[in-house]
Amino acid sequence: MVELRFDFIHPGHPLYEAELDLRFRVLREPLGHTRASVKFPFEDDSLHLVLHVEDDVLGCVLFHPEDAHGGRLFQMAVAPTLQGKGFGARLVRTLEDELRRRGFRHVHLHARAPVVPFYERLGYTVYGEPYEEVGIPHRNMQRDL
Numbered sequence: 241m242v243e244l245r246f247d248f249i250h251p252g253h254p255l256y257e258a259e260l261d262l263r264f265r266v267l268r269e270p271l272g273h274t275r276a277s278v279k280f281p282f283e284d285d286s287l288h289l290v291l292h293v294e295d296d297v298l299g300c301v302l303f304h305p306e307d308a309h310g311g312r313l314f315q316m317a318v319a320p321t322l323q324g325k326g327f328g329a330r331l332v333r334t335l336e337d338e339l340r341r342r343g344f345r346h347v348h349l350h351a352r353a354p355v356v357p358f359y360e361r362l363g364y365t366v367y368g369e370p371y372e373e374v375g376i377p378h379r380n381m382q383r384d385l
């Protein structure tokens with residue numbers, strides 16, 4: 241019986257390379273970006289939540305604390321074969337529960353324009369003007385926890 245698990249990991253954890261592979265496949269390769277572009281400068285200071293079956297990472301979402309109260313959710317990805325089954329929402333909810341537990345009160349994120357409705361269903365609202373990032377249109381979104 242295979243077991244899907246949600247776990248918080250850190251760079252250096254045995255699942256970290258598989259997390260980077262998923263992020264490259266889902267978020268960077270389709271845009272024609274290189275494997276090296278997948279890492280963020282604040283990678284080591286961020287929370288990494290992965291959805292996995294044993295060594296196979298099938299989803300992830302990261303959070304970078306910017307002060308004691310809030311920070312940025314980023315690198316939200318679900319493997320194509322698992323999309324549309326509720327795992328993206330479960331990743332965000334699991335992350336938010338942990339953030340509340342740690343005393344955070346606010347989350348903001350840079351949403352790709354077509355994914356704005358996904359975050360709206362989760363209680364996030366758009367603010368500010370549209371802009372381009374990684375070559376595609378984005379909107380800023382936020383919510384209070």
Ligand SMILES: CC(C)(COP(=O)(O)OP(=O)(O)OC[C@H]1O[C@@H](n2cnc3c(N)ncnc32)[C@H](O)[C@@H]1OP(=O)(O)O)[C@@H](O)C(=O)NCCC(=O)NCCS
Pocket residue numbers: 266267316317318319322323324325326327328329330350351352354355356357358361
């Ligand atoms: C966006 C993504 C993370 C969503 O994860 P998912 O597991 O497919 O989404 P879920 O099945 O949990 O969807 C939750 C709800 O959001 C809706 N939803 C998901 N993606 C949506 C989209 N692109 N547009 C509109 N609604 C969407 C679902 O229909 C579902 O609605 P319901 O609660 O009424 O049933 C995933 O599709 C993905 O990895 N996409 C490619 C990478 C990407 O764009 N990441 C986001 C970068 S900002």
